[in-house]
Amino acid sequence: MPRLYLPLAAILCGLTSASANADLSEVQKNKVDEILNVTQWVSEPGCSAGVFRQGELIYQTASGLADLTTGRALDQNSRFYAASLSKQFTVLGIMKLVEQGKLKLNETVQQYFPAFPTYSKPITISMLIHHTSGVRDALGLMRLAGVPVLSKTNLQTALDLMMRQQATDFTPGSQYAYSNGGYLLLAGIIERVSGLPFQDYMRDTILAPLGMHNSFFAAAPIPDGFTVNGYLNDDGRFAQQNDFPAFSGSGGLITSLSDLAKYEYDIAQGHKVWTDTTRQAMQEPATFNDGQVVREQHGLIYGGGVKFGFQKGREWMQHTGASSTFKSAYGRLLDSGYSFIVLCNRSDGKPADKMYALADLLGNTADERSDESKRSHKNLPAPQPGDIPPAGDYYSKELDVIYKIKPIDTKSAEVTMISTWPGHQEPPAKLQLAKDKEGLLRDGSLIVEYHQGDNGFSVSRGNIHGIRFVLQ
DSSP: OOOBOTTHHHHHTTOOSTTGGGOOOHHHHHHHHHHTTTTTSSSSBOEEEEEEETTEEEEEEEESEEETTTTEEOOTTOOEEOGGGGHHHHHHHHHHHHHTTSOOTTSBGGGTOTTSOOOSSOOBHHHHHHTOSOOOOHHHHHHHTTOOOGGGSOHHHHHHHHHTOOOOSSSTTSOOOOOHHHHHHHHHHHHHHHSSOHHHHHIIIIIHHHTOTTOEEOSSOOOTTSSOOOEEEETTEEEEOOOOOSSOSSSOEEEOHHHHHHHHHIIIIIOSSSOHHHHHHHTOOOBOTTSOBOOOTTSOEEOSSSEEEEETTEEEEEEEEEOSSOEEEEEEETTTOEEEEEEEOBTTOOHHHHHHHHHHHHOOOOOOOOOGGGOOOTTSOOOOOOOOOOSEEEEETTTTEEEEEEEEETTEEEEEEEOOSTTOOSSOOEEEEEEOTTSOEEETTEEEEOOTTOSEEEEEETTEEEEEEEEO
16 A cells, blocks of 8 residues: 655645645654554555644555455545544533533433432433443443344443443442443433434534544444454454444444544644533543542543543553454644554554554653553452352343353353343353353353352453342
8 A cells, every 4th residue: 555645645634735844754654654564464454544743644554455355455534443432522522512501511310311220329421421430331231131243233222221220330439440331321411412313413513513524423233335344363364343333422433544634633723623612621630529530550541532641751642442353543642742543454453552653753752651451440349259050040130131050060151141132142142151260250251250049140241340140
């Protein structure tokens, strides 16, 4: 794939070539291509990426193919599933309603969903934005409810599951835990307040004013050809995998480098959507009930769908996104004016690593960056070793699903998930539980806690804890 230089690259993205004097040197361009595997990923899935200075696109390149069958190449207009990169757009949608006086961030979820459960402390819109609500992760709940293929279900199913939850993972406002569930509730609130489907509101309020006409928010399974294909890399063998949620809020943005370039320009210079009022709210740090600022273990502060803080001696605003095969990273160096967008359609694309490498190339500091993969939520209760539940049918009111337990021996059991939710599998999905070296009964990240004499058990998965099943 040939490199595109200014002014051609800028024209393709609807920008001017005013930043030509900030262009990269030939040495830097070659190094960028090396970081982005431009020459290595010619006949494989790859990445589309851009480098910006003060909001102006100064360099873009692409590596690899959008479709291995047809040989269609990736370019600046290739549309990717952006995953959690979408969260900042969801918050922008909320902030536009705040600017119009239609809602306030300190209002509770019950004001828009009267049937929402009452927990130990009211959950506010601000808590949902900043991941301090304690609400369980909706995508994880759906998988626990026997809905593994999220591309075949819908937003209402996710919201219905959240309405059934009888507990939060912690007292709202007391801890931080990243939750897709909170952002799906934000999407639902937007629909309630605006009177429009989420995807229509976001198109009219955010995407269209920015000129992002090549982008949209998913509200149904995406037909073939509307996005690039995503691929799992198994030691050089690529398998197509496009299973991502067919609804939006926590994710759902389908976009391209050329459209995200317009978004970046608006943050830096345009200010059509990123107004001064919006900027202040988006950069407001998360705080706990006692007023302390929330910091993730790796040092960043979660704002309005974006993270702020210092890494490797540089001040960032950033967020990443990931499904099984679509990976994305968007980062802005607030102290230098450089920004980076990397969109990949392969499971091993590692766009965040590429973004940091680009920052290393253009920066001049050398402190060590925190490793985000080591993040943990220390205050959450740790599962304890337990026993194998007796054979039987166990029902969860919170998931509206039955787990049929069939013990195999003293260290393993089979679970059949009887689900009626849209997107459930037929024949029913199965789990293969086995005790790990610590005595925990698990199937991957799913853990079952059962103790002799109990009439049921609890299930945890990722940030979701304490889902109760009772013997029928």
